[in-house]
Amino acid sequence: MTETVLSVKELRTWFPVRRFFGKSLYVKAVDGVSLNIDAGEALAIVGESGSGKTTLGKTCLMLVRPYSGRIIYRGKDITDLNSNDLLWYRKEAQIIYQDPFSSLSPFFTIRRILEEPLIIHKIASADERLAMIERAMEDVRLTPIEEFSDKYPHMLSGGQRQRVAIARALIMKPKFVVADEPVSMLDASVRVEILYLLRQLQEKYGISFMYITHDVATVKYFSERIAIMYGGKVVEQGPIREVIKEPLHPYTQALIDAIPDPDPKNRFNIRKVPAGEAPDPINPPTGCRYNPRCPWVKDRCIKEGPKLFEVEAKREVACFLYT
Amino acid sequence: MLNVENLILHYQTRRGIVRAVDGVSFTIVKGETMALVGESGCGKSSTANAIMRLLPRNVASFSGKVELEGEDLMKLQDREFSRRIAWKRISMVFQGAMNSLNPVLRVGYQVAEPLIIHEGFDMRHALKKVMEVMELVRLPSSIVDRYPHELSGGMKQRVVIAMALIMGPSLVILDEPTSALDVITQANIMNTLKDLKKSLGLAYIFITHDLDLASELADKVAVMYGGKIVELGKAEDIFEDPRHPYTERLIASVPTLRTDRKLEFIPGAPPDLINPPTGCLFHPRCPFIHEICKKKPPAPVEEGERRILCWLYARS
Numbered sequence: 001m002t003e004t005v006l007s008v009k010e011l012r013t014w015f016p017v018r019r020f021f022g023k024s025l026y027v028k029a030v031d032g033v034s035l036n037i038d039a040g041e042a043l044a045i046v047g048e049s050g051s052g053k054t055t056l057g058k059t060c061l062m063l064v065r066p067y068s069g070r071i072i073y074r075g076k077d078i079t080d081l082n083s084n085d086l087l088w089y090r091k092e093a094q095i096i097y098q099d100p101f102s103s104l105s106p107f108f109t110i111r112r113i114l115e116e117p118l119i120i121h122k123i124a125s126a127d128e129r130l131a132m133i134e135r136a137m138e139d140v141r142l143t144p145i146e147e148f149s150d151k152y153p154h155m156l157s158g159g160q161r162q163r164v165a166i167a168r169a170l171i172m173k174p175k176f177v178v179a180d181e182p183v184s185m186l187d188a189s190v191r192v193e194i195l196y197l198l199r200q201l202q203e204k205y206g207i208s209f210m211y212i213t214h215d216v217a218t219v220k221y222f223s224e225r226i227a228i229m230y231g232g233k234v235v236e237q238g239p240i241r242e243v244i245k246e247p248l249h250p251y252t253q254a255l256i257d258a259i260p261d262p263d264p265k266n267r268f269n270i271r272k273v274p275a276g277e278a279p280d281p282i283n284p285p286t287g288c289r290y291n292p293r294c295p296w297v298k299d300r301c302i303k304e305g306p307k308l309f310e311v312e313a314k315r316e317v318a319c320f321l322y323t
Numbered sequence: 324m325l326n327v328e329n330l331i332l333h334y335q336t337r338r339g340i341v342r343a344v345d346g347v348s349f350t351i352v353k354g355e356t357m358a359l360v361g362e363s364g365c366g367k368s369s370t371a372n373a374i375m376r377l378l379p380r381n382v383a384s385f386s387g388k389v390e391l392e393g394e395d396l397m398k399l400q401d402r403e404f405s406r407r408i409a410w411k412r413i414s415m416v417f418q419g420a421m422n423s424l425n426p427v428l429r430v431g432y433q434v435a436e437p438l439i440i441h442e443g444f445d446m447r448h449a450l451k452k453v454m455e456v457m458e459l460v461r462l463p464s465s466i467v468d469r470y471p472h473e474l475s476g477g478m479k480q481r482v483v484i485a486m487a488l489i490m491g492p493s494l495v496i497l498d499e500p501t502s503a504l505d506v507i508t509q510a511n512i513m514n515t516l517k518d519l520k521k522s523l524g525l526a527y528i529f530i531t532h533d534l535d536l537a538s539e540l541a542d543k544v545a546v547m548y549g550g551k552i553v554e555l556g557k558a559e560d561i562f563e564d565p566r567h568p569y570t571e572r573l574i575a576s577v578p579t580l581r582t583d584r585k586l587e588f589i590p591g592a593p594p595d596l597i598n599p600p601t602g603c604l605f606h607p608r609c610p611f612i613h614e615i616c617k618k619k620p621p622a623p624v625e626e627g628e629r630r631i632l633c634w635l636y637a638r639s
Contacts, residue, residue, distance in 0.1 A: 048505035048506065048507070049505055157592045159592070187362040187363055187532070187593070188362065188532060188533075188534070188573060188576050188577060189362060189572065189573060189576050189588055189589035190588060190589070190592075191576070191588075192576050192578070192586040192587070192588040193588035193590070195586075196586075196588070214505070214506070215578075216506075216580060217535075217577075217578040217579060217580045218578045220578075220583075221578055221586060244580060244581070254507055255506060255507065256580065257510075258506045258507045258509070258510035259506055259510075259535070259580050260510075260535040260536065260538060260539050261535055261538075261579045261580055261581055261582070262534045262535045262537075262538045262562055262574065262577055262579070263538050263562065264538050264541070264557075264558035264559045264561075264562045264563070266538045266539045267356070267517065267538065267539060267540055267541060267542065267558070270514050270517060270518075271510045271513070271514055273507050273510040273511055273514070274507065275511065277475045277476075277477065277508070278505065
């Protein structure tokens, strides 16, 4: 049996906003998410802006403290550890940010950017560090190494910068990496290249990945399993191809219907998409978060929120249509 | 209706001259949509700005022919262009414009402004006209009394589209009109744009880096690379049978949702428009490179309704 690397249970990340007549109000960015990531597995978290996917990723890395719920990493509950006790976790879990223009220090050379985490965690001697940097740069194909290592980020293209960000995350030999929209800022022609590179490195080192994206079309080139988020909750989870072929949750159905594939016949068709907007995270609708937009809404959906449950092997959905 | 010939727009910078738009030619007939696609920095937005004459101060050269219904717009003085052409006959939806609505004015007034200032409408008549346009873009008429912060992203984007339509233009340039929106909202806006195209007979120049989105609206596709149109043709031809190696690779790099295929990518980076490569601009990344590609820029080759800028198709 494969080991579960990360397991989160009923995770809630709420941010306090203001008091309203003595009552605390919260932005409920993540509101009751449970999921598992196995060793060497890539799980894609898909959702629109404001669905809580980035906050979920940051909470899993303990960059943001959860309001309630548990985070269990390789059998160890890390939810209540303070930052000193988390140092070991900082080595094993890494993040790749969306924007390679703002996530790299403009004052450091590429070599220094890659050396920084090694220095902070007091890993290896100076010579050994240099060897590790060279290997990391080879891994992400920033070669010839001499040409890049003394450059500054502004001298590189977007794709090259994102390679530096990947190298920086992987140089610590992490077991778990959160990649938050790693290709969405890149041009179409390099996007695929970076995606394939990440996939290759993920397989080579057996890293567990949480791939956060709003772009469903890129998911199947990177991961096997997908979790769809809406209003801070996971509404559907399952193997990517099955979910795309036969989406169960009405929101997933709308999301997939809204995505065009390049086909010149598209211009003659009107897409069937629901009106309305994503729920307010401070005052979400009662019951199912999707009920104001759902075409199959029933009384029950307004009164109580459906829980994620297994409909068939490996496929879970949070919708009363399937109970 | 619109005929652009050999449009050139170069910028002066400290590092040298940027050849942002370098000899762009195309025509658009009434009611037709042309998608202008390409990667960032290929000159798509500069082409639009050149047509709308929204030029920054560091222009090094600006020339070519822009004919609208037979009238050469390049001959007009700036004042006359902005009085007669801009917004009335050609209008534009800017990238990210929904974030530049004035936060302290009601949106109805913001849409009505050109009618009141330039056309001498009084507020009541102007607002009546605004409500008509709001209906076209599928917004409730009560929206005129709202402030921008009360609206969602999709609604703000519709307001911006209403602004582009208020003066009744026949050509609208859409510069990444849905780029910051969620996919479902994006699909809703695209539906509205399709309806407007049909009901008002609008012609669009649809600027996007997203090929799937281009296929939602385009009758015709122009693929730009390094300030030039490298391939231009009917949407069916471009999507189903791309000829230029760049177009071919670009289409092969688009992830598709419903079909499975191996994706390709284009090694290397887009050209530096200050120091462009000699010969064909795509040659450093092209898999079919010949000696001549490095030396001489290719001349456009016409094949029916298609135009290709590549030595592979040059007739000897």
